Amino acid sequence: MTDSGSWVSLFSGGKDSSWALYRALEEGLDVSHLLTVHPGDDSYMYHVPETRLAGLAAESIGIELVEIEPDDLGAADVEDAGAQGDRELEPLEAALADLQASLDGDLAGVTAGAVESEFQTSRIRGMCERLGIDLFAPLWGRDPRELAEAMLAAGFEIRIVQVAARGLDESWLGRTLDAEALAELVDLNEAYGVHILGEGGEFETLVTDGPHMRRPIELEYETVWEGTRGHIRVTDAWLGE
Structure with missing residues (x-):
């Protein structure tokens, strides 16, 4: 994992994503953006309730917030959980690709607050591999x-x-x-x-x-x-x- 370049914190305002952000800052990573997904009523991939408060949290933290709206998720009637998880990941990956381009490729990685969910983490890890960036997941596998x-x-x-x-x-x-x-x-x-x-x-x-x-x-x-x-x-x- 590199400590050079900018980092994006996948951020809902909840304790796990906030802890991942906090630990990244403690490690000296340059977190330039928070990225919040507003998933609507239900989601396999994202924290759902009260994500609108992420804006207040970002203001308090002092880091720029990027938001993905429900319409951006391309939601469809997908019965298979894996397929829906993949679909929900698409706008997140697109937003990170846009940030990567705006940073002239100087995007080092993302932080994530997953603890045990292989469903989420495997998809985020695969996304990072496709984008050529690192994943900082300080809660993963911890008690x-x-x-x-x-x-x-x-x-x-x-x-x-x-x-x-x-x-x-x-x-x-x-x-x-x-x-x-x-x-x-x-x-x-x-x-x-x-x-x-x-x-x-x-x-x-x-x-x-x-x-x-x-x-x-x-x-x-x-x-x-x-x-x-x-x-x-x-x-x-x-x-x-």
């Missing part, structure tokens, strides 16, 4: 509990914005992922197999503050509960002091 503890120790403020797993009820919506919540997730992992970092879509998060951010994200929201799953609907958001 989920150790990663969560590292995020909290670094000062990440993490809010849970969506849940969809047994044991995660409406009370988790909007909850801060702190040491107490982490201990409960460890218990839920043992009882029901809930992934401690929500890697299988059990829950999704938003990082509202951290050492890489200059100002915190403040939220007003309402909860939407659908019997066995739910999410928050943000009604207002701004950068605090």
